[in-house]
Amino acid sequence: MGRALAPLPANPTSLSLLLLLLLLLLLLLLLLHLFSPLQPVEALGFQFGTFNPSTDYDTLAAIGPAVINKNALQVTPDSIGNVILTNQSGRILYKQGFKLWDGPPEAPTKVASFNTSFVINISPIKNGTPGEGLAFIVAPDPNLPAGSFGGYLGLTNATTDGHASNHLLAVEFDTFKQDYDPDANHIGLDINSVVSNQTIPLADHGFDLAPNSTIFFHVWIEYDGGQNLMEVYMIDEDGSTPTKPKPASPIMTANLDMSKVVNQNSYFGFAASTGDNLELNCVLSWNMTVEELPKGTLEELRKGTPAGLVIGLAVGIPAAALGLAGAAALGIWAWLRRAAARDPNIVGTLKSLPGMPREFKFRDLKRATENFDEGNKLGQGGFGVVYKGVLTAENRQVAVKKFSRDQLKSKDDFLAELTIINRLRHRHLVPLLGWCHQNGMLLLVYDHMPNGSLDGHIFCGPERPTLEWSHRLKIVAGVASALHYLHDEFDQKVLHRDLKASNIMLDSNFNARLGDFGLARAIDNEKNSYAELEGVPGTIGYIAPECFHTGKATRESDIFGFGAVILEVVCGQRPWRRAGFDGFQFLADWVWSLHRDGRILEAVDGRLGRDYAVEEARRLLLLGLACSHPIAAERPNTPTIVQILSGSVEVPHVPPFKPAFVWPSASPLNEEGDTTHVATLMASSSRSGSGWTSRYVSKQSDAGYNNSSPV
Known part of the structure; x- marks a missing residue:
């Protein structure tokens, strides 16, 4: 390497032929790099916290007898009504296809990554023997093969099973043992066939896919297109405990080059079947995120490359070899000069990061x-x-x-x-x-983001129109979805640590985009918190009270910040202000006092007038208070929040009385409540109570406590 970068002779003609060819090759690679379009990577996706037949048929294709009913995808028929239940198969897929790999078929240049999570329920009818199974599928089209009942799981049939032309990928949840199955309770990876390439018996993991009681299974499937790696995670929920997070370890791992299996443009969804034995195959919620690849083929993307330059490189190299060699030498010298001006350690770190963008x-x-x-x-x-x-x-x-x-x-x-x-x-x-x-x-x-930040619309002057209610509701749901992804769906737990309106951006359709990850930290899945040596960073009003005691950020402290965001979106007020809210300096305390008096809707932003949905506003305000609970363990987690916002789960009970809480001294605040780092003063901190109390704390007492706080 030292010889290659040594000072070059002034006369290019004295270079050896080998060096000349090397320089020409470097120049050619450099030019190809410069003129190959690098498309920014974004994500596409959708989210169904529950399913509604009046709206979801617009985006989901249900191939009969599959239907959307009772807030679920019933991929095979329900037992109610005059419906034949035996020997049935069905499919329900998202109507929009996704581009899953890029480049020529013989040598794809990029394979898309995707993450999906869903909740399923498989139930035998009248406590009978279940059959046959349910599958998550990646298919070339929404069509259902004829004769795909029984062991074919709605995937293939006796004629097509095993054909590479199926271009089908599936993760099956099989409840009936065929000759090629290990047992009647397993998951499997299916490639163009119901004879699985890999199977995992579930009894060893304590799972029974189709018990005689109601069990919901939460499944995560994550595919890394760069590493050609698929991982499947799974938990069971009986409804008696809060929603569990994604497990630390996958139940199935498979090496898979998806570009060798599926069509370039494919569809995601579910398939299921019954045979002589019966079961109900239901999907109760579904989230999907897919890496967006550049549109069009590789050749179409390169149409912007100057044709004359390409032709010149093809036919002009012999005639201009010496000039190009000199240009290459000059280019290398300039590159080395620029590289010397950069920190080699930080650049090396960046280059080594997986999936590093442009x-x-x-x-x-x-x-x-x-x-x-x-x-x-x-x-x-x-x-x-x-x-x-x-x-x-x-x-x-x-x-x-x-x-x-x-x-x-x-x-x-x-x-x-x-x-x-x-x-x-x-x-x-x-x-x-x-x-x-x-x-x-x-x-x-x-x-x-063309619509700027959320705070620019919530805390705006008369020159900007009031943010309408439907946008506010959509924004809260979007932030909840992003937070759920960070906490429970990404392969590491990510704590944002700075949730507030100014860090929520709005695209052209007023969809929320959570940004500013300057304070965010990823923690190992077996850990639950992140401690900052310098203290507790953030903004007063969004920082959970326990952070001042422990100096640690947790998912629960992120939920507290999300609660503050909900309240400021609904109320049109910042979570803290020096002038106070009717004697309270914190917005949550004021809303809680209105809740105590049965007047919680008075907290709704007055600029909306009557242009809002009363019941939705009530649910949002109560959810904001639930997320602002002073006891971290009592706050709802993100899966529950997503379900509450979708309407499938009721808001947790919010007592009318909030315990007083005395915060320790901290550094002075500016008018917006910002602190660079609030000192952690564990020894001097105290609480007036460890939980909810039935003792009414008067406004005067609360106001006094607020005045004695660091503000």
Whole structure:
């Protein structure tokens, strides 16, 4: 390597033929890299917390006798009514297809990753012997093969089973033993056939797919297209305990190149069957996130490459070899000079990260933001400034985050945020497009959200229209979905630690996109908290009270922040303000006092007038209070929150009285309540009660407690 980078002779003709060819090859690779379009990776997906036949047939294709009924996908018929139940099969698939690999069929260049989670219920009829099974499928079309009942599980039939032309992938949940099955209670990976490539008997794991009692199974299937790895996780829930999180270890792991199996454009959904034995095959909820690949074929994507340049490279190399060699040498020298200006350690770290997105050139971002002009500033936080930019060559608007703390801390901030978000893929997260580390600058490039941040719409002046109720409801549901993904669906637990309206961005359709992962931390699945040595970061009003005692962030403390977001969305008020709310400085305390007096709807943003759904507002306010519970263990978790927002689960009971809570002293607050780091003063902190109390705490007492707090 040292010889290759040694100073080059001034006269290019003195280079050896080998070196000349090497330089030409490097130049060719560089040009191909420059002119190959690098498409930003985003995520597509959908979420069904429950199912509604009046609306969901618009997006789901049910191939009879499958139906949407009783808030579930009944992939084979229910026992009610004059319906034949034996020897039936059905499919229900999402109507929109997804592009799952890119490049030519013989050598795909990219395979999409996807994550899905769903809840299923398989029940034998009248405590009989169950049969046959249910499967999650990736299919080339929504069609149901004729004769796919019995052991064919709605996947294939006697004629087509085992044919590569099926282009079918399935994870089966089999309840009946055929000759090729290990037993009557297993999961399996099916590729173009019901004879599984891999099976996992479930009795060893304590699971019975079709017991004579009501059991729900929560399943996660995660596929990593870069590593060609599929993992299946599974838990059982009897409804008597709160929803459990995803297990730390998968129940099935399989190496699988999906591009060798499924069509480039395929459909996701479920198939099921009965035989002479009967069962009900139901899906009760379903979430799906799919990595978005560039549209079109590889050749279509490269149409923007200048044809003259390609032709010149093809026929002009012999004639211009010496000139190209000199240009290559000059290019290598310039590259080395630029590389020397960068930190080799941080660049090496970035290059080694799995799934690392695009590296932008500093000059392109400088041009896009008009040299980081103040007029393009979108916002500023504790870690840096965000600027709006336009990449003219791509006709794309971006948001460029420039880290601005001291050099050492900025590198830590930059790496912390990038290593967290570079692998996250969810439709309610702000998409990361790339990064740049040049000229002493540390920059992250995000997709620009045209409707700005949520706080710009909630806390707006008369010049901006009031955010309508339907948008507010959709925003809360979107943030809940994103938080559920971070806490329970991603392969690590991710704590956001800074949930607030200014960190929730809105796309052109007012869909919520959770952003600003500057404080976010990933923790191992067997751990439950993250401790910050410097203290508790965040913003007063969003920080859970236990954080001041423990100095640790948890999923429960994220839920507390989410509760504050719900209340500010419904009430149109910040969670803390110096002037107070009718004697209370914290919004949650004021809403709780209205709840105590039976006047909770008075908390709804007055600018809405009567343009809101009363029952929805009541549910949201109670959910906000439940998430603001002073005892962390009493707050609902994200699966429950998603179900509450979908209407399938009732809001937890919220008592009318809230215990007083005395916070320790902390650093002074500015007008917005921000602190850089609130000191952890465990020794001096105290509570006035360890749980809910029936003792009424007067407004005057609460106001006194607030006045004695650090604000």
